[in-house]
Amino acid sequence: MAFKLYNAPQSTCSQRVRFVLNAKKLAFDEVKLNLLEGDQLTPDYLKLNPNGVVPTLDHDGAIVTDSTVITEYLDEVVEHDSFTPENPVARARMRALMHFMDEMPAPAVRVPTFNLAFLPKFQAMSREAFVAMAESKPLRKEFMLTMGQTGFPKEEMDKALARLRRTWERMDREIEISGGPWLLGKDISLADVAVMPALVRMYDLNYADWLDLPRVVTWFNAIKAHPAFVPTYYHGSLLTERFPHLQAVLAARA
Numbered sequence: 493m494a495f496k497l498y499n500a501p502q503s504t505c506s507q508r509v510r511f512v513l514n515a516k517k518l519a520f521d522e523v524k525l526n527l528l529e530g531d532q533l534t535p536d537y538l539k540l541n542p543n544g545v546v547p548t549l550d551h552d553g554a555i556v557t558d559s560t561v562i563t564e565y566l567d568e569v570v571e572h573d574s575f576t577p578e579n580p581v582a583r584a585r586m587r588a589l590m591h592f593m594d595e596m597p598a599p600a601v602r603v604p605t606f607n608l609a610f611l612p613k614f615q616a617m618s619r620e621a622f623v624a625m626a627e628s629k630p631l632r633k634e635f636m637l638t639m640g641q642t643g644f645p646k647e648e649m650d651k652a653l654a655r656l657r658r659t660w661e662r663m664d665r666e667i668e669i670s671g672g673p674w675l676l677g678k679d680i681s682l683a684d685v686a687v688m689p690a691l692v693r694m695y696d697l698n699y700a701d702w703l704d705l706p707r708v709v710t711w712f713n714a715i716k717a718h719p720a721f722v723p724t725y726y727h728g729s730l731l732t733e734r735f736p737h738l739q740a741v742l743a744a745r746a
């Protein structure tokens with residue numbers, strides 16, 4: 493079995509897939525795309541992933557897209573170190589949580605990410621170049637045009653942060669119900685993997701507003717201690733490692 497992963501080091505969706513590959517100890521050829529340079533929008537890449545986003549998995553020539561779909565696919569084709577409960581009710585619960593993660597924290601983290609880390613790059617572009625770049629994005633055109641070159645207004649930031657806070661509270665309730673330490677109980681599942689990058693991102697951006705939720709604190713420590721965590725978050729995977737200007741932005745906010 494040969495796996496090739498088209499992804500980006502700092503991409504939260506890519507981090508989900510790298511975590512599962514690493515946890516299953518699967519060797520993979522990593523193709524790193526520079527999303528700010530538009531590598532995800534080239535005609536060749538769009539043939540693989542018409543959404544113009546990462547990650548994309550090539551498994552012996554079969555192309556699989558969308559991070560939650562890829563993690564489920566990997567767990568189906570490689571059975572060892574399973575992330576999926578056997579019981580169909582528990583499996584349905586896991587999938588419902590994965591949908592929740594895709595609906596709530598995954599889009600919400602984009603707002604602080606773009607405002608704090610990516611905006612300087614877009615501000616340095618001419619208006620024409622920025623609009624052309626936004627227009628070329630199959631999935632994120634409206635998102636980019638709404639952000640514009642001045643960034644999302646405070647109101648949008650506040651809404652995104654509120655959605656993230658509600659995510660941590662939901663995690664806290666799920667862990668309480670399941671008995672923890674993971675969302676579904678004693679075994680880690682794909683639902684944990686789905687939310688992991690949102691917490692890592694917000695921690696990196698100095699917005700870890702779950703410290704009053706001890707179950708979530710314990711969960712975060714547990715995922716950081718998982719053997720797949722360090723190989724997934726190799727140097728350059730955190731925004732503060734990739735964008736040195738962020739240190740000053742975060743210091744000014746503190």
Ligand SMILES: N[C@@H](CCC(=O)N[C@@H](CS)C(=O)NCC(=O)O)C(=O)O
Binds near residue numbers: 505527532545559
């Ligand atoms: N639902 C997709 C979303 C993928 C996605 O939004 N990827 C981001 C990085 S995390 C991306 O490639 N963005 C490129 C862009 O905005 O042009 C998934 O989970 O794979």
